[in-house]
Amino acid sequence: MERLIKKLSMTCRSHLDEEEEQQKQNNLQEKISGGSVRYVSLCSPLLALLQMNLKEFAMMNEDQDDEEFLQQYRKQRMEEMRQQLHKGPQFRRVFEISSGEGSTLIMVHIYEDGIPGTEAMNGCMICLATEYPAVKFCRVKSSVIGASSRFTRNALPALLIYKGGELIGNFVRVTDQLGEDFFAVDLEAFLQEFGLLPEKEVLVLTSVRNSATCHSEDSDLEID
CATH class of the missing domain: 1.20.5 (Single alpha-helices involved in coiled-coils or other helix-helix interfaces)
Known part of the structure; x- marks a missing residue:
């Protein structure tokens, strides 16, 4: 009994x-x-993962200096990155987060308006979305996923990369590596360095490296 x-x-x-x-x-x-979400669709488990990652950031950051913590956090996540990527659905544009597919390679830009590097990242993602149609490029405001003001102040713009519902890449305050005004070729080379971009499709006619528009204007692009 x-x-x-x-x-x-x-x-x-x-x-x-x-x-x-x-x-x-x-x-x-x-x-x-x-809310004011304007551009794509990630599944709720992935949104939950985003929130969990932000909570982890907050807990680890309670008793540590900002610079030391960011270095440790980057190192930890980079060690967990995976090199094997597979092709999935075709998208060819940038989306705002709301729901999505767990089997797709998804790159999520966490941002807030007015943060240095935000406009550059948005422009770069628009360009790369046309070059890598098998990858889903997304963005979401940190306030939408409940990020703390500390995270917003110290870690943005951030780029999180998911595959099969798992976090395989995490870059906080990417301006530390790329500067505040960078281009699509810079972000592309940065991601390729860690093996986080698949091979380009042979039939793609435009190239990030020879596209004058993406190279010279991506920092000023606005996403409606």
Whole structure:
């Protein structure tokens, strides 16, 4: 009888935990649906991963100096990056986050307006989206996913890369590596250095390296 009572107790707790988690997911979805999201679609598990990564950032950063923490965080994530990438659906443009596919390689730009490097990153992603149609390029405001003001102040612009629902690349404050005004070729070379871009399709007619528009104007592009 004692074992049965214990088993029932564990089952009830498990069920309540599931209900609580589902409620959190529903609240997040309502917030995203009614917010100012303008350009794509990631699945809620991926949005949950984004939030979990930001919580991890906050916990690790509580008692550490900003510069030391950022260096440690980059090193830790770079060690976890994977080199094997596979082709998936074709997109050819930049999307705003709301839901998405777990099997697709997804690059997520976390940003806030007015942060140095944000406009440059947006322009670069527009260019790269046409060059790598098998990759889904997305962006989301840090406020939409509940990032702390500390994360927004110290880590943006940030670029998170997911494959199969797992985080395989994480770059915080990319302006430390690329500067505040950079081009698509710079971001492309940076990602290729870590093996985070697939091979370009043979039939793609335009090239990031010989596209004058992307090279000279991507820092000023606006995404409607």
